[in-house]
Amino acid sequence: MKYVALYRKYRPSTFDEVIGQDHIINTLRNQILQDKVSHAYLFTGTRGTGKTSTAKIFARAVNCPNAKQHNGNPCGTCAVCNTVGSANLDIIEMDAASNNGVDYARDIREKVQYPPVNGKYKVYIIDEVHMLSVGAFNALLKTLEEPPAHALFILCTTEVHKIPATILSRCMRFDFRLVPTPVLAQHVCKIYDAEHKEYTMEAAQAIAQAGEGSVRDCVSIADRCYSVSTGKLTYDDVLSVLGVSSKDNIAHLAQAVLTNSTADILTETNKLVTEGKDVARLNKDLSLYMRDLLTVKLCRDANEILMLPGDVYDGLKQLADKVTVKKLLYAIDQLVSLESNLRYALSPLMLFEATALRVASGSGEVDYDGLNTRLTRLEQLPQNISAESKGLYVVDKTDPKSIWRGVKMSIDAKNEPLLGGVWRDVKVEFDAQGNYVIKCGEGSYWLIENKYKKRLQAEIAVFCDSKLVVQQEDQVSDSEIEKQLSSLGTNVKFDNK
Numbered sequence: 001m002k003y004v005a006l007y008r009k010y011r012p013s014t015f016d017e018v019i020g021q022d023h024i025i026n027t028l029r030n031q032i033l034q035d036k037v038s039h040a041y042l043f044t045g046t047r048g049t050g051k052t053s054t055a056k057i058f059a060r061a062v063n064c065p066n067a068k069q070h071n072g073n074p075c076g077t078c079a080v081c082n083t084v085g086s087a088n089l090d091i092i093e094m095d096a097a098s099n100n101g102v103d104y105a106r107d108i109r110e111k112v113q114y115p116p117v118n119g120k121y122k123v124y125i126i127d128e129v130h131m132l133s134v135g136a137f138n139a140l141l142k143t144l145e146e147p148p149a150h151a152l153f154i155l156c157t158t159e160v161h162k163i164p165a166t167i168l169s170r171c172m173r174f175d176f177r178l179v180p181t182p183v184l185a186q187h188v189c190k191i192y193d194a195e196h197k198e199y200t201m202e203a204a205q206a207i208a209q210a211g212e213g214s215v216r217d218c219v220s221i222a223d224r225c226y227s228v229s230t231g232k233l234t235y236d237d238v239l240s241v242l243g244v245s246s247k248d249n250i251a252h253l254a255q256a257v258l259t260n261s262t263a264d265i266l267t268e269t270n271k272l273v274t275e276g277k278d279v280a281r282l283n284k285d286l287s288l289y290m291r292d293l294l295t296v297k298l299c300r301d302a303n304e305i306l307m308l309p310g311d312v313y314d315g316l317k318q319l320a321d322k323v324t325v326k327k328l329l330y331a332i333d334q335l336v337s338l339e340s341n342l343r344y345a346l347s348p349l350m351l352f353e354a355t356a357l358r359v360a361s362g363s364g365e366v367d368y369d370g371l372n373t374r375l376t377r378l379e380q381l382p383q384n385i386s387a388e389s390k391g392l393y394v395v396d397k398t399d400p401k402s403i404w405r406g407v408k409m410s411i412d413a414k415n416e417p418l419l420g421g422v423w424r425d426v427k428v429e430f431d432a433q434g435n436y437v438i439k440c441g442e443g444s445y446w447l448i449e450n451k452y453k454k455r456l457q458a459e460i461a462v463f464c465d466s467k468l469v470v471q472q473e474d475q476v477s478d479s480e481i482e483k484q485l486s487s488l489g490t491n492v493k494f495d496n497k
Contacts, residue, residue, distance in 0.1 A: 006226070007219040010191055012053050014073040015061070019187055019215065020179030021050055027174070028054070029072035032061050037121070038172045040144050040153040042129075044160040045176025048216030054176075055125045055154040059091045062152065063119025080119050090116040090123060097128045102135035109143045112151045121152045129155040130162040137164050144170045178213025181205070181307070187215065188222050192233075197226060199233040205307040206238040235309055243281065247312045250289045251319070253356075257286075257331065258323045260360040269353055279348040280339070286356075287335035294328045296320040331359045397464040400428040400436065407459045419455070422447055427473075436466040445472040 012018045015025045024043075031037050041058075043051040057074065061067045066075035074081045080090070094104075108124060116122040126132075132140070144153060144167065155171060157163060185201075185208035192199050207225060211218025221242070228237045239247070249272055256264035272282055296302040296313075297320040303313045338355045345351045395406040404426075411420045427439040438456075440448065448456065448470050457468040 005220070006191060006195075006223040007216050010194075010219060012050070012057065013076070015054075015057055015071075016073060018050050018054055018057070020183050021054065021176055024054065024174045024176065028058050028061075032058075032067055032072040037062055037152065039147050039151065040171040041155065042160070042163075042168065042171035042173045043154065043156045043176060044173065045158070046178055046214060047158055048211075048214030048218075049176040049179065050215060051156045051158075051176050052125070052127055055156055056091075056093075059121075059123040059125060059152075059154065062121050062123065063090055063116070083118070088118075090119045090121065091125065092123070093125045093127070095128060096126050096136075097131045100131045100133050100136055102133060102139050105132070105136040105139035109139060112143060113148060115148075115150050120150070122150050123152045123154065125154045125156065127156045128158070130157040130159045134164075137167055141166055141170075179211075179215055179218075180213075181208045181211075184208035184211050184213075184215065184218045185307070188218065191219065191222060192226075195226070197233065198231065200235060202235040202307075202309045203233045203238045206235055206242075209307070210238075210242055210244075243278075244285060247289075247308075247315075250285050251315055253286060254289050254293070255319055257356050257360045258319065258327065262357060262360060265356050265360060266353060269349070269356065273349060279352050280342045283335055283338055283342060283352055283355075287332055287339075290328055290331045290335065292316055293320045293323065294325065294332065297323075297325060297328065327362075330362055334359050334362075395463050400430050403436070403460060403463045404428045406463050407456070410459055410462070418447075419452055422452065423456075430466065431469065434466055435469045436460055436464065437469045437471060439471045439473050441473060445470060 015029055018025055041055075043055055045051055060074040060081055061072060063080045064070075064074040064078055065080070066078055067073065069075070076082075080088075094108075096104075112122065112124070114122070143151075147153070153171075155163075155167075160168075160173075185205045188204045188207050189199075189201075192204070203225070207221050208218055210221050221238075225233055225238050225241050228241050249268065253265065253268040253272070255261075256268055269282070273279065292306055292308075293316060295305055296316045299305060306313065306316075308316070334355055338352065341351060342348045396402040404423075408420070408423055411423055422440070422444045425440060425444055429437050429439075431437050438448065453468065453470065460466065460468055
């Protein structure tokens with residue numbers, strides 16, 4: 001017999017088998033029991049949370065004559081329930097990703113007028129409906145607004161923001177949530193028990209965590225782990241299948257980072273990369289381990305959240321007791337920020353090592369690097385990028401050009417065009433004595449010395465305590481320019497374009 005993937009074999013066929021979506025299942029069940037079925041539904045949510053499966057169950061249930069006797073579930077024995085796939089003319093499944101044109105929507109509009117063959121409703125399940133074109137949505141709009149009494153539409157999508165508001169307003173919307181990890185772990189255990197596969201509870205919990213709330217992803221991972229060993233499935237087996245670094249290896253690297261052991265950082269990183277570990281995955285594993293440490297340090301029932309084997313949790317607890325919360329937050333901040341940079345880095349390993357060493361040498365407390373990072377972030381904020389229009393600017397008092405820009409903005413805000421013009425042409429620097437030196441031409445020098453010097457000293461004092469010194473730059477005369485040009489020779493030509 002041909003092998004069937006576990007996610008297909010254990011796909012729910014009744015409302016009772018759908019997990020983690022009780023708020024939706026109860027509503028749909030009650031609508032069937034009370035004969036209050038709407039004409040259009042929109043199922044939205046993350047992949048693998050049960051949208052299409054629920055749509056198929058609901059489509060069979062509304063046409064099943066025995067649904068009320070089975071608490072809203074399709075009975076599974078009548079002619080409607082036993083007719084599956086293309087043989088069921090009353091349930092039409094469509095993929096909008098490959099049929100997204102306006103002709104496709106017109107075809108629906110024409111055929112929807114024909115009554116159902118066996119059941120009460122003619123149900124259209126349109127998967128990935130956000131892929132429809134604008135013309136297709138417009139063609140479908142009138143049918144959704146005033147459909148025939150026997151027509152029922154179920155639209156499924158992962159990107160609800162792409163659907164026009166005119167369509168949304170005509171549908172009853174249901175948002176499918178990510179399934180909690182404990183519920184996924186129970187589901188994995190149920191499948192393995194049915195398949196007579198031995199496993200440890202830690203292995204099932206690791207599979208559930210890797211699923212990240214998606215039932216289909218979780219069951220697919222369980223399928224991969226099923227054949228990794230002929231005996232009992234262990235926690236380490238799951239880690240090897242997922243390609244996740246061993247908790248011991250990550251623990252050694254994390255300990256080296258948190259204790260500022262630079263040699264061990266480079267050694268452990270090289271060891272993991274040599275074993276074939278992807279740098280981006282290594283960075284993610286390390287940031288997750290830091291998060292686990294923070295959870296252990298802040299939560300009393302941390303292992304109920306993390307669901308780790310006892311020895312792994314004990315190692316986390318020992319390391320968490322030796323490090324501060326600020327250090328862990330600093331480490332997480334740096335590692336998470338590194339994720340996007342690794343995608344475009346020419347040398348991702350070098351970038352990862354530099355970040356790990358920076359985290360190791362930092363304390364998470366306020367220091368030079370921390371202040372510099374905060375200033376950079378402030379300068380990159382939208383309101384500070386458009387600082388000239390809003391009068392906001394972060395001035396670095398150690399940078400003469402930054403001070404010049406701060407003074408310029410102050411002058412511009414006071415609408416003094418003459419002083420602004422003078423200030424725009426000056427050159428600035430700090431001399432050996434720490435004075436703030438302004439270099440300018442003859443006309444600007446005369447104006448500053450005789451009219452604006454005190455005013456400029458007051459403007460500069462807002463940003464630094466340096467004394468203002470004004471210097472006149474030597475002007476190059478026309479004859480001097482002619483002499484310099486003639487020294488270049490007669491073969492040099494300048495093209496004026």
